[in-house]
Amino acid sequence: MTKATPPVMPLSRPYSYGTALLFGLISLGALVGLPTYAYFYDYTWLDWSMFGLLYLLTGLGITVGYHRLMAHRSFDCPNWVKAGLLIAGGLALENSVLKWASDHIRHHAQCDQEADPYNAQRGFWYSHCGWIFFSDPYADEKYASRLRQDAVVMWQHRYYLPIVLSGLALPFLVGFLSNGWVGGTGCFLLAGLGRTFFVLNSTFCINSICHLWGRQPHSESDSSRDSWWVSLLTFGEGYHNYHHTYQSDYRNGPRWYNFDPSKWLIYGLSVAGLATALRRFESNT
Numbered sequence: 001m002t003k004a005t006p007p008v009m010p011l012s013r014p015y016s017y018g019t020a021l022l023f024g025l026i027s028l029g030a031l032v033g034l035p036t037y038a039y040f041y042d043y044t045w046l047d048w049s050m051f052g053l054l055y056l057l058t059g060l061g062i063t064v065g066y067h068r069l070m071a072h073r074s075f076d077c078p079n080w081v082k083a084g085l086l087i088a089g090g091l092a093l094e095n096s097v098l099k100w101a102s103d104h105i106r107h108h109a110q111c112d113q114e115a116d117p118y119n120a121q122r123g124f125w126y127s128h129c130g131w132i133f134f135s136d137p138y139a140d141e142k143y144a145s146r147l148r149q150d151a152v153v154m155w156q157h158r159y160y161l162p163i164v165l166s167g168l169a170l171p172f173l174v175g176f177l178s179n180g181w182v183g184g185t186g187c188f189l190l191a192g193l194g195r196t197f198f199v200l201n202s203t204f205c206i207n208s209i210c211h212l213w214g215r216q217p218h219s220e221s222d223s224s225r226d227s228w229w230v231s232l233l234t235f236g237e238g239y240h241n242y243h244h245t246y247q248s249d250y251r252n253g254p255r256w257y258n259f260d261p262s263k264w265l266i267y268g269l270s271v272a273g274l275a276t277a278l279r280r281f282e283s284n285t
């Protein structure tokens with residue numbers, strides 16, 4: 001049965017100017033700076049390789065590290081593996097894992113309600129990226145308290161800024177060493193700003209598209225939906241109706257043929273002895 005959603009109240013929250021400015025600059029760099037550079041110069045194989053490498057690293061850092069490991073505890077791993085995953089996720093400029101995962105736990109607990117941080121009942125643009133432009137009055141310590149007990153989470157929270165900055169500095173440095181300022185600028189635009197913009201939007205698609213359009217084969221208790229094609233852009237997170245129904249399953253796409261690189265990485269880590277206690281709902285294999 002579909003759970004009744006409360007009427008959506010007019011939004012009266014203070015703007016979050018700092019986040020809006022940061023997101024505006026990244027979008028400007030990706031949508032204007034990136035093609036402008038391509039008009040005058042060409043992106044090199046090195047720029048594209050760095051883009052691909054950092055896209056994979058940071059995207060999987062979010063889905064495997066921030067989402068499936070820390071928000072949902074769908075598997076265990078040694079602290080050094082966890083630290084690696086959380087550094088990779090930190091490079092994506094989606095806030096520290098403490099903030100990201102506590103918001104996400106609240107998203108599941110309060111889905112479609114006023115306290116849902118990316119409430120899809122407010123429409124596509126709000127749930128996609130509009131929510132980051134407003135301060136959030138509903139952040140609640142009860143969603144963060146379990147995460148605060150984790151020393152690796154708190155370590156990542158403390159060093160979040162240098163982690164983020166190194167994700168932007170690294171492509172510049174690699175490009176600069178290859179071809180001076182022109183090379184540094186090109187690699188920074190493509191593998192720094194452009195990559196950040198695309199990974200941000202891939203995460204945003206889960207909160208918008210996967211709560212508005214698609215099938216609900218597993219449950220209609222909230223607005224989550226399965227969109228297999230969104231999985232192609234989001235490392236397997238498009239099977240969002242399954243995920244909302246079986247939150248702590250390490251797979252979002254439970255069938256062997258579902259495109260879910262995040263579950264393949266977790267499974268691969270377990271084969272290598274670097275991940276244990278993989279949680280799955282057996283009836284859904």
Ligand SMILES: [Zn+2]
Pocket residue numbers: 067071072104108243247
């Ligand atoms: Zn989730």
Ligand SMILES: [Zn+2]
Pocket residue numbers: 107206207211224240244
């Ligand atoms: Zn969701």
